[in-house]
Amino acid sequence: MATSLVVSEVFKSFTMHLRDGIKLPVVKDVNFSVASGECIVLGGPSGIGKSSILKMLYGNYAVDAGQILVSHHGRIVDIATADPRTVLDVRRHTLGYVSQFLRTVPRVSALDVVAEPLVARGVVAEEARQSASALLSQLNLPKELWGLPPATFSGGEQQRVNIARGFITDHSILLLDEPTASLDARNRRVVVEMIAEKKQKGVALLGIFHDEEVREAVAGRILDVMQFSPRKAAA
Amino acid sequence: MTDAPLLKVNAVSKFYGQRIGCKEVSFDLWPGEVLAIVGESGSGKTTLLNCISTRLLPTTGSVEYTMRDGSVRDLYHMSEAERRFLMRTDWGFVHQNPADGLRMTVSAGANVGERLMAVGNRHYGNIRATASDWLTRVEISKDRIDDAPRAFSGGMRQRLQIARNLVTGPRLVFMDEPTGGLDVSVQARLLDLVRGLVNDLGLSAIIVTHDLAVARLLSHRMMVMKDGHVIEHGLTDRVLDDPREPYTQLLVSSILQV
Amino acid sequence: MSPEVPSDQGLAAYNFAYLDEQTKRMIRRAILKAIAIPGYQVPFASREMPMPYGWGTGGVQVTASIIGPDDVLKVIDQGADDTTNAVSIRAFFQKVANVAVTTHTKEATIIQTRHRIPEQALSEGQVLVYQVPIPEPLRFLEPRETETRKMHALEEYGLMHVKLYEDIAHNGRISKTYAYPVKVAGRYVMDPSPTPKFDNPKMHMSDALQLFGAGREKRIYAIPPYTEVVSLDFEDHPFEIQRFDKPCALCGAENVYLDEVILDDKGGRMFVCSDTDHCEDRREHGHAGEMLARQEAAE
Numbered sequence: 001m002a003t004s005l006v007v008s009e010v011f012k013s014f015t016m017h018l019r020d021g022i023k024l025p026v027v028k029d030v031n032f033s034v035a036s037g038e039c040i041v042l043g044g045p046s047g048i049g050k051s052s053i054l055k056m057l058y059g060n061y062a063v064d065a066g067q068i069l070v071s072h073h074g075r076i077v078d079i080a081t082a083d084p085r086t087v088l089d090v091r092r093h094t095l096g097y098v099s100q101f102l103r104t105v106p107r108v109s110a111l112d113v114v115a116e117p118l119v120a121r122g123v124v125a126e127e128a129r130q131s132a133s134a135l136l137s138q139l140n141l142p143k144e145l146w147g148l149p150p151a152t153f154s155g156g157e158q159q160r161v162n163i164a165r166g167f168i169t170d171h172s173i174l175l176l177d178e179p180t181a182s183l184d185a186r187n188r189r190v191v192v193e194m195i196a197e198k199k200q201k202g203v204a205l206l207g208i209f210h211d212e213e214v215r216e217a218v219a220g221r222i223l224d225v226m227q228f229s230p231r232k233a234a235a
Numbered sequence: 236m237t238d239a240p241l242l243k244v245n246a247v248s249k250f251y252g253q254r255i256g257c258k259e260v261s262f263d264l265w266p267g268e269v270l271a272i273v274g275e276s277g278s279g280k281t282t283l284l285n286c287i288s289t290r291l292l293p294t295t296g297s298v299e300y301t302m303r304d305g306s307v308r309d310l311y312h313m314s315e316a317e318r319r320f321l322m323r324t325d326w327g328f329v330h331q332n333p334a335d336g337l338r339m340t341v342s343a344g345a346n347v348g349e350r351l352m353a354v355g356n357r358h359y360g361n362i363r364a365t366a367s368d369w370l371t372r373v374e375i376s377k378d379r380i381d382d383a384p385r386a387f388s389g390g391m392r393q394r395l396q397i398a399r400n401l402v403t404g405p406r407l408v409f410m411d412e413p414t415g416g417l418d419v420s421v422q423a424r425l426l427d428l429v430r431g432l433v434n435d436l437g438l439s440a441i442i443v444t445h446d447l448a449v450a451r452l453l454s455h456r457m458m459v460m461k462d463g464h465v466i467e468h469g470l471t472d473r474v475l476d477d478p479r480e481p482y483t484q485l486l487v488s489s490i491l492q493v
Numbered sequence: 494m495s496p497e498v499p500s501d502q503g504l505a506a507y508n509f510a511y512l513d514e515q516t517k518r519m520i521r522r523a524i525l526k527a528i529a530i531p532g533y534q535v536p537f538a539s540r541e542m543p544m545p546y547g548w549g550t551g552g553v554q555v556t557a558s559i560i561g562p563d564d565v566l567k568v569i570d571q572g573a574d575d576t577t578n579a580v581s582i583r584a585f586f587q588k589v590a591n592v593a594v595t596t597h598t599k600e601a602t603i604i605q606t607r608h609r610i611p612e613q614a615l616s617e618g619q620v621l622v623y624q625v626p627i628p629e630p631l632r633f634l635e636p637r638e639t640e641t642r643k644m645h646a647l648e649e650y651g652l653m654h655v656k657l658y659e660d661i662a663h664n665g666r667i668s669k670t671y672a673y674p675v676k677v678a679g680r681y682v683m684d685p686s687p688t689p690k691f692d693n694p695k696m697h698m699s700d701a702l703q704l705f706g707a708g709r710e711k712r713i714y715a716i717p718p719y720t721e722v723v724s725l726d727f728e729d730h731p732f733e734i735q736r737f738d739k740p741c742a743l744c745g746a747e748n749v750y751l752d753e754v755i756l757d758d759k760g761g762r763m764f765v766c767s768d769t770d771h772c773e774d775r776r777e778h779g780h781a782g783e784m785l786a787r788q789e790a791a792e
């Protein structure tokens with residue numbers, strides 16, 4: 001199967017200028033790739049750098065060194081060095097991301113929050129809303145909530161809006177940071193189904209799942225992030 | 236992705252005598268892109284904005300602009316007539332203080348209609364209908380069309396100023412602290428409105444703000460300024476979530492959550 | 494200056510038409526420039542005149558600079574030749590220029606006016622000199638002189654329509670009735686001084702030269718003969734002049750500008766020509782309005 005994402009010799013540290021410039025190494029020499037139709041799960045204890053890796057792949061965190069190559073519109077883009085405009089275009093068309101928390105926008109309804117990534121890609125609003133409705137139904141979000149801004153929703157409700165928003169497009173790569181953390185068993189199973197569908201469609205998925213059951217169900221392979229820990233190397 | 240930047244800023248510097256207003260600023264702005272310029276007061280944000288928008292002549296540097304016909308023009312070498320025409324058709328400028336951008340003594344309708352009349356629209360009924368339409372879009376009730384902005388609240392005035400600027404379908408809008416003088420609750424509404432309009436109209440915008448939350452909500456990219464220099468520049472969420480420079484870290488840490 | 498000048502020429506022999514030759518030359522230069530750029534306000538070094546501002550010092554300086562011994566001068570104020578203002582300006586020029594004066598529009602070579610254009614169509618060779626209080630049409634919305642000059646220079650006249658828009662928005666129609674802005678020769682927007690808009694069409698393609706002098710504001714502008722003068726308006730609110738229901742009560746003239754005259758304290762009133770010379774001329778030629786006919790019947 002085609003390789004969608006290649007991470008090569010990536011290093012990441014944080015320099016805390018407000019704390020005497022101490023340098024906090026996070027990960028070193030990260031190497032892996034994700035193929036189309038595959039779901040790789042990042043494993044390892046909390047604080048080891050799993051979320052940081054996803055954020056680097058998404059362009060949200062800078063990298064110190066290395067390459068993050070994605071296949072975008074038939075060419076290879078290195079997220080590590082791409083200019084902001086290219087990163088945004090990759091996010092719009094190729095690379096999706098479901099974070100742990102929904103960043104709410106005041107006064108925009110849940111339905112429109114979900115539909116937005118499609119609208120941003122030029123899909124007409126009505127069509128985008130239809131797709132959004134289908135996903136919100138699938139995720140069992142009460143219909144009464146669709147027209148309301150999600151700011152006042154419970155954690156689980158917000159999470160489902162967030163998942164729907166992340167899954168609505170046909171991005172070829174999806175990054176998932178604990179999307180099932182605050183969901184009940186029923187909705188966790190829905191997400192597992194949705195991931196299976198994405199795999200079937202050839203999407204490359206990379207995720208963090210704490211829930212054992214979910215992890216077992218979706219992971220084609222578990223990548224232990226511990227191996228990239230600079231602390232381990234020092235020890 | 237279009238293949239030409241809308242605006243190309245090349246090494247723009249402005250000195251006020253010995254003092255630096257802004258120094259050696261370069262960047263490209265692409266169609267549909269929103270750039271936030273952040274920094275504390277006195278860091279050179281407004282100087283830079285005024286230079287780029289030709290309201291101020293820089294000491295050195297150049298700015299190229301891609302006109303509607305695709306030709307690229309050097310803004311500082313345009314005739315004043317052309318530049319002013321550009322400013323009231325293809326550009327917008329939203330001032331922090333609405334009184335600086337509005338005609339306070341004429342009606343809301345005339346404020347919105349002025350640019351239409353300036354470009355030769357001579358049909359009262361059409362001008363009024365367009366003005367009324369724009370008032371609705373910025374959430375001002377149509378029945379306020381004949382009231383002067385003096386009778387409006389701060390938030391309404393700011394929304395009116397936005398309508399007045401957008402009525403000619405500009406491609407580029409400059410905003411200087413657009414939420415600056417407003418109450419927090421009013422700010423949220425305005426931001427939301429601006430965000431919606433920018434998205435719907437596919438506008439390019441340069442927004443000066445000291446408020447990182449505004450930058451987070453509205454911009455794709457941001458530039459951090461300090462003492463007239465751009466010290467950090469990148470994707471907005473990257474700069475806010477993984478600030479590299481000491482000053483940017485200080486800025487980000489000094490607010491609770493953005 | 495020759496000592497043999499007959500003494501009955503008095504002041505006229507000292508400095509013809511009051512102003513010294515240097516000043517007149519300066520003002521003539523401004524006038525020539527104004528004629529060359531129709532509707533453009535030319536600055537000039539306005540002099541103190543022996544009359545207060547508001548009495549037409551701008552118009553008087555223009556007249557003084559163009560008048561010659563052979564000219565025949567007519568002075569009107571709101572259409573009348575016999576108001577204090579008109580009488581004293583006429584007297585002033587008789588004294589300082591020793592020129593012939595008239596009340597007949599046709600006989601005059603120079604007509605100085607405040608707030609009217611004669612009803613009798615002007616002819617080639619005649620000069621109409623307007624007294625102007627505020628020359629800048631853009632001032633009401635843009636008080637900064639630097640900015641209004643720039644707006645003229647760049648032909649940015651949207652603001653004029655903003656004012657007309659406001660008029661319609663608040664009154665349902667363009668309610669401005671005098672000093673109604675015009676565009677001259679397709680270029681400069683101009684304030685025609687506080688003449689009623691009824692007179693605006695007379696400025697268009699006039700056979701006469703029209704000169705405007707603003708003394709306090711030190712500006713001169715002009716409309717050369719046969720120049721296009723268009724009153725600003727909207728497509729759906731076209732420019733219209735005032736219409737009067739009745740003809741002049743004295744001479745029966747229609748399509749002229751009428752003034753209201755109160756006859757008694759019981760609400761009796763009549764409408765008569767504001768142009769007194771025109772009215773008299775018509776009556777001399779046998780025209781009679783309703784009021785005149787009634788008087789004659791009573792006699």
Ligand SMILES: Nc1ncnc2c1ncn2[C@@H]1O[C@H](COP(=O)(O)OP(=O)(O)O)[C@@H](O)[C@H]1O
Nearest residue numbers: 014026045046047048049050051052053476477
């Ligand atoms: N924006 C940031 N600034 C500074 N340090 C950070 C930032 N994000 C993460 N870190 C640090 O990087 C390390 C890895 O964190 P994270 O990627 O969240 O781990 P995980 O997701 O595996 O729990 C932690 O020490 C964390 O405190």
Ligand SMILES: [Mg+2]
Nearest residue numbers: 047050051052
């Ligand atoms: Mg994490």
Ligand SMILES: [Zn+2]
Nearest residue numbers: 741744766772
């Ligand atoms: Zn009469």
